[in-house]
Amino acid sequence: MWPMAIQPSSVAAVRRQAISLLHQVGNETPAYDVNVLLGKVLRLKPAEVMLRQEDDLSSQQLEAFDQAIRRRVQHEPVAYITGTKGFRRIDVLVNSSVLVPRPETELLVQVTLDLWDEVGPCLVVDVGTGSGAVGLALAEERPTLHVLGTDVSNSALDVAAQNAKRLSLLDRARFSRTSGFAGIEISGALVTANLPYIPSGEISELPPDILEWEPRKALDGGVDGLVVIRSVVSQLEHSNAVGAIFEVGVNQSAPVARLLVDAGFSATSIHYDLSGYSRVVAALRPAGSISRV
Incomplete structure (x- = not known):
């Protein structure tokens, strides 16, 4: 699971570690999933995460992302974690x-x-x-x-x-x-x-x-x-x-x-x-x- 003792704070460090964790459990789209989950926590679009790699996450953001990654490591669908899914021109709530x-x-x-x-x-x-x-x-x-x-x-x-x-x-x-x-x-x-x-x-x-x-x-x-x-x-x-x-x-x-x-x-x-x-x-x-x- 997520090694909380390390407590990486920058977006880049958190992103690298999360991608590695998802890769280890056989996730086929680790980078995309991490960008979506980080985007949810940071209130950014997934593509915008890549532009904010030097930013630091607050302790609250780290905790929220930690919980999201723990769920994804258990193979819970990203859409269930974020609570929404884009479809055609709409976003729908899902659970x-x-x-x-x-x-x-x-x-x-x-x-x-x-x-x-x-x-x-x-x-x-x-x-x-x-x-x-x-x-x-x-x-x-x-x-x-x-x-x-x-x-x-x-x-x-x-x-x-x-x-x-x-x-x-x-x-x-x-x-x-x-x-x-x-x-x-x-x-x-x-x-x-x-x-x-x-x-x-x-x-x-x-x-x-x-x-x-x-x-x-x-x-x-x-x-x-x-x-x-x-x-x-x-x-x-x-x-x-x-x-x-x-x-x-x-x-x-x-x-x-x-x-x-x-x-x-x-x-x-x-x-x-x-x-x-x-x-x-x-x-x-x-x-x-x-x-x-």
């Missing part, structure tokens, strides 16, 4: 009740925005909303877009509601505790979802930052990773939703596209993330097959 929003999920937002622009103004239902990052990013980027976020976790919905209030979006974002969208009228709505899609047998192979800290219920997609997605698609089959967009795991785009076609959707499209993986599957109802209300 261990919700997944940390991932960069690849920003693609889900973009595809949803593109479809919303295409089909015209309609309600967006964000299934498995968690922190509310997806739905709130959508509302922030389209001033007339209304979103309904659903989740089975009350604690996650509390976080989402806090984020909506913090972002001044309570007038266009609401949340409901339900499985999928059970009991909710979604005729003419666009459904977007980042649901658990990791096969149960692969959960134990996840990095400790995820395995030991993030909520398993938000990760575990059952035997083939598609149990929860399949359940929501089954609900969609009996709905009048105008379209659906799902984030998926590796090698899941084709089977999810087939599920959507079997549920009465057409015009399916597959979208790739920056790493080249098929990450998002989108589908619309055939023209004339829905009645907008």
Whole structure:
């Protein structure tokens, strides 16, 4: 752990020692993590930390940073330590009740925005909303877009509601505790979802930052990773939703596209993330097959 007896005081010395500690426990991004955590303590942007290397930390700042590094050495995600995570154009509050929003999920937002622009103004239902990052990013980027976020976790919905209030979006974002969208009228709505899609047998192979800290219920997609997605698609089959967009795991785009076609959707499209993986599957109802209300 952090050797308190040394008590380095300059930003440069503290930074070097913290990077070394994180490197020793297998952290793959020690310099970045230290810059973020130091930035939090010093009230600086991570990039600005490098410009303040000769500054000295106060005893209070040293103590705060010491506690942050102790948590990171235990593989606690940086976002849980700082309490926030940047996503698209917003910052959202996060804690261990919700997944940390991932960069690849920003693609889900973009595809949803593109479809919303295409089909015209309609309600967006964000299934498995968690922190509310997806739905709130959508509302922030389209001033007339209304979103309904659903989740089975009350604690996650509390976080989402806090984020909506913090972002001044309570007038266009609401949340409901339900499985999928059970009991909710979604005729003419666009459904977007980042649901658990990791096969149960692969959960134990996840990095400790995820395995030991993030909520398993938000990760575990059952035997083939598609149990929860399949359940929501089954609900969609009996709905009048105008379209659906799902984030998926590796090698899941084709089977999810087939599920959507079997549920009465057409015009399916597959979208790739920056790493080249098929990450998002989108589908619309055939023209004339829905009645907008």
